[in-house]
Amino acid sequence: MPRMSIDRQELLAHFDALLQPARFKDYGPNGLQVEGKARIERVVSGVTASRALIDAAIAARADALFVHHGLFWRGQDGRIVGWMKERLQRLLAHDINLFAYHLPLDAHPELGNNAQLGLRLGWRTEAHFGDQDLGCVGVAAYADAAALSSHLQQVLARQVLLVAPSGLRPVRRIAWCTGGAQGFFEAAIAAGADAFVTGEISEPQVHLARETGVAFIAAGHHATERYGAPAVASHVAERLGLAHEFIDIANPA
Numbered sequence: 001m002p003r004m005s006i007d008r009q010e011l012l013a014h015f016d017a018l019l020q021p022a023r024f025k026d027y028g029p030n031g032l033q034v035e036g037k038a039r040i041e042r043v044v045s046g047v048t049a050s051r052a053l054i055d056a057a058i059a060a061r062a063d064a065l066f067v068h069h070g071l072f073w074r075g076q077d078g079r080i081v082g083w084m085k086e087r088l089q090r091l092l093a094h095d096i097n098l099f100a101y102h103l104p105l106d107a108h109p110e111l112g113n114n115a116q117l118g119l120r121l122g123w124r125t126e127a128h129f130g131d132q133d134l135g136c137v138g139v140a141a142y143a144d145a146a147a148l149s150s151h152l153q154q155v156l157a158r159q160v161l162l163v164a165p166s167g168l169r170p171v172r173r174i175a176w177c178t179g180g181a182q183g184f185f186e187a188a189i190a191a192g193a194d195a196f197v198t199g200e201i202s203e204p205q206v207h208l209a210r211e212t213g214v215a216f217i218a219a220g221h222h223a224t225e226r227y228g229a230p231a232v233a234s235h236v237a238e239r240l241g242l243a244h245e246f247i248d249i250a251n252p253a
């Protein structure tokens with residue numbers, strides 16, 4: 001099949017139409033973060049616009065990189081020095097467009113990080129909770145939090161961290177939010193969850209779990225956010241006849 005190409009702004013319009021970034025209050029700009037060549041034929045997707053991913057995109061002769069974690073975040077000091085210079089220099093030297101979508105990519109109801117993680121674990125979203133309704137709640141049927149934890153370890157192929165104060169209590173109502181959503185734990189408890197799954201844990205969540213009896217599982221920020229970017233990029237690339245490849249840069253966090 002002859003490969004198609006598309007204009008940069010048209011591709012941006014397709015991503016925006018799908019992910020609707022205007023609906024979110026986010027920590028950085030969503031959409032085109034770094035302008036590259038005007039015509040795009042090959043898209044590489046990945047989780048984070050790290051130097052390793054940019055190098056891999058260059059090796060794959062990508063015209064565009066589509067990521068969940070882009071380069072620019074609120075609170076940065078704005079100077080293009082050190083690691084930022086290294087990343088930007090590579091993108092600009094190879095004229096690679098960088099598209100980044102943060103919360104809109106977590107939230108998309110079928111292709112987003114939360115939906116795609118739930119799909120792999122057999123959890124269907126019944127309701128939303130937390131800031132901007134990013135968290136998902138669904139029905140589950142685990143004998144206890146340890147069974148949930150081993151299911152996650154098997155699906156994600158990594159160790160997870162479980163704080164399960166209530167021992168053998170069944171998990172019937174599960175709440176989840178990918179990435180660094182440990183701050184959603186109280187909202188998950190208020191939503192009636194027996195267990196909450198996210199990427200990372202901080203010190204306060206251990207106490208909250210012990211004191212409320214709701215299990216907390218930290219399954220990895222990267223591991224829980226590996227699925228949204230390739231789902232969106234392959235969906236769009238397929239519709240437009242573009243080449244697409246997901247490149248996973250391993251990350252233990």
Ligand SMILES: [Zn+2]
Pocket residue numbers: 068069178179180221225
């Ligand atoms: Zn994240």
